[in-house]
Amino acid sequence: MIASALPAFLLTAFLIELTPGPNMAxxxxxxxxxxxxxxxxxxxxxxxxxTIIGFGAVLGLAALISASPFLFQFLRWAGALYLVWLAAEAWISANEVSPSKVTTNHSNGQLFRRGLITNLLNPKAGLFFVAVLPGFTTPDLPVLPQAMTLTILYVAVATLIHLIIVMLAGQANSLVSSEPRKRFVRRFFAIMLLGIAIWFLAMSR
Known part of the structure; x- marks a missing residue:
């Protein structure tokens, strides 16, 4: 690919990942x-x-989603309902006052699966790799290696931004160590997740 296109692609990926959404919240x-x-x-x-969505797009799976209104709508509603479910769980856990329940955190495996599912149920992520990414490839060169390289770079940029968010938010962990504060934060983000679910449906319409 043309090296001059890489800065523009990286900037695009950076700006997209800075946009508030389910992952960030x-x-x-x-x-x-x-x-x-x-x-x-x-x-x-x-x-x-x-990574799965990006490579799936490279292999044509995202093109299938964009060509199938039913499949797109299914993923769109499934993703929104999943966010509503996460919001409901956050709100319910905030109302739980039993010490044995309040102090129980999710396992790393559970959180790993939630991050995975949240992205797999987001059809807009796949459409980015179909609609935006090809514009940064060079038709005169083999497209598949270029698309795979750009996919890896996009995931790297996204992961870096997510890690920075984790590090910054993690500093607030000591500030919300008391249960009343944790309940407040859970309720706040429960409302935010519900709002994002509505925003997700509106923007992906």
């Missing part, structure tokens, strides 16, 4: 309440989800 909540290790576990799931 949930990463902040998990890292602030459960600590940086939990946030890193979720970041790994997100990275795997983006």
């Amino acid at each position: 949930f990463l902040i909540m998990v890292s602030a309440i459960e600590g940086r290790k939990s946030g890193i576990a979720m970041t790994a799931g997100i990275a795997l989800g983006l």
